Amino acid sequence: MDAIEKAIRNAFEKGNAEDRDFREKVYRSAFAALDRALKASPTLTVEAAINRRKALQATITQIESEFVPVVPAVEPIASRSQSEPRLDDIRPQRDEGPVLDAPRKAARPASAAVAVEGERIETRARRKRRIFPRLFIGATLLAAIVIGGWWAFQTGLLKTPAERDTSIPNPPQSVQDEDYIPENEAAPIAPGQADPDRDWINVFSTADAAMVSSPGETTAEVMQDESGSFLRIRSGKSGSAILFDIGQGVLEQLAGKTATFDIVARAEEGKETEMSVDCNFGELGDCGRKRYAVGYEKGDYLFEVDFSGKQPGAGGTIAINSDFANEGKAVDIYEIKVSVSQ
Secondary structure, eight states: OOHHHHHHHHHHTTSOTTOHHHHHHHHHHHHHHHHHHHHTOTTSOHHHHHHHHHHHHHHHHHHHGGGSOOOOOOOOOOOGGGTSOOGGGSOOOGGGHHHHHHHHHHHHHHHHHHHHHHHHHHHHHHHHHHHHHHHHHHHHHHHHHHHHHHHHHHTTTTSOGGGSOOSOOOOOOOOOOOOOOOOSOOOOBOOBOOOTTSOOEEEEEGGGGGGEEOOTTOEEEEEEETTEEEEEEEOTTTTOOEEEEEOHHHHHHHTTSEEEEEEEEEEOTTOOEEEEEEEEOGGGOOOOOEEEEEOSSOEEEEEEEEOTTOOOSSOEEEEEESOTTOSOOEEEEEEEEEEEOO
16 A cells, blocks of 8 residues: 555545545645645656646545446346247147247347337446446546646746746655554664754754644644743554655755754653654655653663665655554654764
8 A cells, every 4th residue: 555545545544544524625635735845846847746636636546436336237128938838838739820920020020129228228237337437537638637737836836937936845744644554673772962063954943833733633833931932743543654844955965965864852751662663755755663762761772774876856854653562652752963974
């Protein structure tokens, strides 16, 4: 199951998936999320944008086909010749031949008419079964074309390079949930010690809380105590991840190098937890899945990523699940930073 399909099916679990209006609302939300991601990446080619839309359309069509009601096939009406004696089995006397020939000729048209009518009923049933998928696919393609044209106009794709905005674009909003399948994993990693003498690049601080996405039942709230300001995130029992955006400008500084990421965090007081981390750096790849044992003491949770030989085409995201066991425990995120390994 790919990331887009998993995100849609997770959304279905929060409502009545048998309700067609509810499913359409989920599909529109998926298109809207993809549209935001494409708007935030004006350097993305038209071909790449179209391919992403086609992938979403194909996924939605596949999922929706599971909800199309199946109309039972209508069996043809049995011929009258099966319930009446066959005239061929009657042996006429020599002087009664003309009398027997007349009923035989009258019976054949009646049987043929009934058989033809049965075939017509079955044909109409088949047509009705095909109407809804065709209407849905046509509506989906039409919506994709309209949204694609609107996106091209809004992002200035039709403008000359000199007319386009050359400022650093905002990172794309991710439309996927965690895109990994749990397998046999080692024990969670304990916190490490970050080198304070490194040149650290800020990825997230509480001042950037507006750039954090908390889908579904997840929560993200800025709080403060004697330890300083932090963002308390809670994945909830669904295990959905909270998404932290990484700007394309940051990824451009890391391209072609090995980078060390540091998540400064702690667990909610009295509630130790296991935090899982996953990354989506677009063309630069990902960071693999990481798990950390998080206690109440504030600590540095480090991981390295090799970006050698690659260049980013857009921003990315770091996805954090505050409780790997899905028990609703929270994690306090103070900052996320990255530096290039020396």
